[in-house]
Amino acid sequence: MCVKLIDVTKRFGEKTVLAGLNLALQMGQCYAVAGASGIGKTTLLRVISGLETQDSGSVILPKDAVISYAFQEPRLFDELTVAANMSVVHPDRDSMQILQELDLSQDADKFPDELSGGMKKRAGLARALAKQADIYLIDEPTGGQDAQRCLTIAETVSRYTKGSLCLVSTHDASLVSMIADHLIVFAESSVQVYDHIKDRSLDEIQTLMR
Amino acid sequence: MAVFWLFVWFIAAWIVDLEILLPSPITTAAKWFSLMGTAAYWTSIGTSLLHILSGYLIGCFAGILLGYLMYRLSVIDALFSPVLSMIRSVPVASFIILALVWIGRQQIPPFIAFLMVFPVVSTSVKTGLGSVDQELAEVACVYHFTRMQTIRLLYKPAVLPHLITSARVTLGLAWKASVAAEILCSLSHSIGGNIYTSKLVLETDTLFAWTITVILISILFESLLSRALDVLSPTARRKVSHVR
Numbered sequence: 001m002c003v004k005l006i007d008v009t010k011r012f013g014e015k016t017v018l019a020g021l022n023l024a025l026q027m028g029q030c031y032a033v034a035g036a037s038g039i040g041k042t043t044l045l046r047v048i049s050g051l052e053t054q055d056s057g058s059v060i061l062p063k064d065a066v067i068s069y070a071f072q073e074p075r076l077f078d079e080l081t082v083a084a085n086m087s088v089v090h091p092d093r094d095s096m097q098i099l100q101e102l103d104l105s106q107d108a109d110k111f112p113d114e115l116s117g118g119m120k121k122r123a124g125l126a127r128a129l130a131k132q133a134d135i136y137l138i139d140e141p142t143g144g145q146d147a148q149r150c151l152t153i154a155e156t157v158s159r160y161t162k163g164s165l166c167l168v169s170t171h172d173a174s175l176v177s178m179i180a181d182h183l184i185v186f187a188e189s190s191v192q193v194y195d196h197i198k199d200r201s202l203d204e205i206q207t208l209m210r
Numbered sequence: 211m212a213v214f215w216l217f218v219w220f221i222a223a224w225i226v227d228l229e230i231l232l233p234s235p236i237t238t239a240a241k242w243f244s245l246m247g248t249a250a251y252w253t254s255i256g257t258s259l260l261h262i263l264s265g266y267l268i269g270c271f272a273g274i275l276l277g278y279l280m281y282r283l284s285v286i287d288a289l290f291s292p293v294l295s296m297i298r299s300v301p302v303a304s305f306i307i308l309a310l311v312w313i314g315r316q317q318i319p320p321f322i323a324f325l326m327v328f329p330v331v332s333t334s335v336k337t338g339l340g341s342v343d344q345e346l347a348e349v350a351c352v353y354h355f356t357r358m359q360t361i362r363l364l365y366k367p368a369v370l371p372h373l374i375t376s377a378r379v380t381l382g383l384a385w386k387a388s389v390a391a392e393i394l395c396s397l398s399h400s401i402g403g404n405i406y407t408s409k410l411v412l413e414t415d416t417l418f419a420w421t422i423t424v425i426l427i428s429i430l431f432e433s434l435l436s437r438a439l440d441v442l443s444p445t446a447r448r449k450v451s452h453v454r
Contacts, residue, residue: 052350069352075345077363087352088363133352 001027001062003048003135003165008057008095010043017043020057021191023184028136030158030166032176034209035048035186041169042072044186045137065135070128072139072169074120076112082123083108091130093160100125101156105151118144125153128159133186136166142175154178174208183208233415242419252401255423257402258319265323266381273328274373277335287336294329302326302387306394315395319402322391323384333378338369357388374439381435385428 003025010018010109017040033041037161046052047059049069065162068089074204076085082104088096099105102122112120141157142150149174157168158179176183176197183194185208195199216235223234233241245251280287305325309318342364350360392402401420408417 046226049352067352069349071345071349073345075349077346077367079367080363088359144314153226 003027003062003065004058004060005044006058006060008047008054008059008087009171010040010047010052010054016021017050018054018110019046022038023145023191023193025167025180029181030161030168030179032180032185033167033169033184034171034176035158038169039186039188041186042139045097045139045167045169048135049137061093062134065130066133067135067137068128068131068133070125070136070138070141072143073113074124076120076123077111081109081111085112085123086127086130089127089131091127092132093130094197095126095130098129098156098159098160099123101152101159102126103152116123121145122153125157129156134164136164138162138166138168140169140171142170142172151167151178161191171209173209175200176209177202177205223269225338229289230414233418237415238418238422241415242422245416245423246417251423253405254399255427257397257399258389258392259427261319261392261400262323262385265320265325265329265388266321266384269324269327269380269384269405270331270377271329272324273376274335274452275330277330278334278339280336281339290332294332297325302390303394306391309391310395315397318395319391319400323388326384326387327380330376330380331373334372335369338372341366341372342368369434370442374442377439378432378435381431382428385424385431 003023005023005025006031008018008021009016020201021044027190033044042059043052048061049067050059051069053169076082077088080088082099083095086099096105096108099108101181102125104119104126105117107115107123110190112123115123121141121144123136128136128138136157138157138161141153145153151174154175155178157166166195168175177200179193180197183197183205185192185194194209197205217234218388223229223237229237257312276286276290284353301330302322302325306322309321313321349355350364353391355363389402389405392400393406395402396406397403401424405417405420405424408414409421
């Protein structure tokens with residue numbers, strides 16, 4: 001079973017973001033998606049989630065696949081506490097446990113406007129991980145986090161997405177080295193997929209991501 | 211402040227020295243207290259309240275429904291937007307005169323209250339629904355929110371501020387327009403009807419007493435509505451620890 005993108009093209013006005021993209025993403029594997037800002041990483045995640053419709057080509061998902069999406073922005077409901085924000089997605093996992101792992105256990109009863117940007121971002125991630133999904137789409141999970149938090153995030157993402165297909169959009173080579181099995185690098189005119197990322201050093205990964 | 215203006219009124223009445231032109235605050239208060247002792251006073255207030263509330267509530271419900279339909283169906287929006295603009299710009303007196311031709315006098319005050327509320331609420335509901343946070347709508351889409359969740363978490367926060375503002379603005383408008391309709395229709399056993407009769411028989415103190423009644427009820431309405439809406443307001447949020 002895999003997620004297949006066949007000749008997928010997506011344009012925004014004059015700009016072609018995905019140009020005839022072909023990918024086969026294996027279930028149970030973690031793919032890091034790298035590339036310059038605005039090059040199409042988020043668009044790839046959005047096309048797979050169904051939030052964006054491709055202009056041409058096909059996206060084939062396993063039947064009844066459950067998708068969980070941690071957006072680049074936290075996208076929390078302002079009138080709900082962190083715990084309630086997790087509850088709205090009908091979590092299959094212990095929300096408090098995930099909050100604890102992401103250093104948010106003291107903040108479960110706080111409202112989003114009482115949290116810092118980094119805390120909100122982790123709350124958004126916690127909500128996505130609370131769902132037992134077949135496909136996890138995680139957009140820049142370590143953006144705006146300090147080094148220690150990045151490590152915590154990497155461990156938590158790795159633990160909770162094990163056995164599912166996970167696509168993580170990131171600029172963070174350390175995160176890639178810790179969680180990814182494969183690296184998809186978006187460049188101006190091509191998309192390159194590198195396998196066996198866990199066998200590569202951090203320097204090699206950084207080089208690939210440039 | 212109120213004491214200052216009462217004093218100004220008192221001095222003005224003393225200078226004019228003609229009760230039929232400007233009754234003093236004391237005469238007005240005496241008339242008002244004597245009116246309050248009569249059953250007719252309370253019956254008139256009850257009738258006028260019934261007029262405004264029926265028109266206001268029907269206007270709110272119809273406005274919410276039309277606002278929703280205008281948001282969902284562009285054809286409904288295209289059809290009704292010009293009508294709503296027209297209703298808002300036609301003078302109230304014109305509607306009252308037209309309504310005198312179209313419908314029974316008893317129905318005119320509620321109808322006029324309805325017309326004050328309906329277009330404003332419709333437009334504000336449509337605007338509110340159009341301002342739903344699209345990023346949160348995508349969260350709802352990805353996680354397959356139920357209809358109730360969508361209403362509570364997306365539509366309610368977007369629509370409520372617009373609805374609260376329009377409900378506040380139109381209540382005062384509807385009340386004044388409804389009383390004006392009662393006056394122009396010279397409806398007996400109503401506040402407007404009593405104001406009309408006072409003017410006919412040149413009982414200026416009675417006219418002032420009824421006008422004070424109108425003002426006090428208007429203040430009471432504002433206060434009650436503010437309290438009710440504060441409960442619903444997104445800023446008066448409750449701590450929600452677990453929402454399914």
